[in-house]
Amino acid sequence: MTGAEANTDRDLAGGLERLWTPHRMTYIAGEDRPEGGYDKPAGCPFCLAPSRPPQESLVVARGEHVFAVLNLYPYNAGHLLVCPYRHVADYTDLDGPETAELASFTQTAMRVIRKVSNAHGFNLGMNQGGVAGAGIAAHLHQHVVPRWGGDANFMAVIGRTKVLPQLLGDTRDLLTRAWPS
Template sequence: MASDDESREEPREEFVEQDGVGVTDQLQRLWTPHRLAYIKGENKPDGDGESGCPFCRLAGLDDESALIVARGESVYAVLNLYPYNPGHLMVVPYRHVADYTDLTAEETAEVADFTKHAMRVIRSVSGAHGFNIGLNQGVAAGAGIAAHLHQHVVPRWGGDSNFMPVVGHTKVLPQLLGETRTLLADAW
């Protein structure tokens, strides 16, 4: 039987040399080039109108293509393309409105109902321990798309803030968005 010292795996000494990438080291890289579009703000609407608004555009697509989980009378639930955690979705009014105070009573009620239902669904399929729920009102408050109101529903688990976002500035998601959409839509 091997001792603990003998059974430990030796650190990998394999390095891939590539001209121009810097000093060779033992770190492995987790590349997420799809995030660069978000960082650069590509395809982000540049005005306050409906023209070019991704939320207005998504509402006109089929659910699978748009990653829409469910539709209501005045709002829909859609997965976030750049999720903080698996299952991160947004409740979005169909009407192009920027401020929460501009919602009608019916829209406000349906945003609340969809948010509650989303929490139940996410808990049932993933066992979320808690949620961050919020509206970022305006660019100064962190709204990525300030011209069209959207409420985030972010599932959380004890200890889900591991070393990757803190040290690697990277979020590891265990499931493709299309698979997550199907799972949530089927449970909705």
């Protein structure tokens, strides 16, 4: 069996290809979760990030109600999360100013990433609840994932390895410098 065969199969009913990525289970299973989990602010990395030193927190920009931080487990280089400072789980729990600033930060993140890395497109989204795929469901966060033609290449599909061309700290510095004051 080849590497490709080991990682894909065909859904007999619908003819869909499925790609299995078991290496993500370490993250999904939360093997590096803090004691007590993410549900309380004391263990929530999004609540802790703004108070940590910049190089450790990976915070790129700060607003009045939200901040942008690099994803510690990025799908692509420049994968940002826009988070409210307030520990809130659901989009419907945001107030008006938080909602407006979250939208504005998402737009700014897209502009900054385009400027520094010429992204061809973006995936934007929120996973609301654990059943919807949220790894940290207790604290709302909007994903801003830059995409380029060919970024899902053989390394990830066959080699089960994601190639990121930049260290997180270097990406943070680049995006922070380009973020408008």
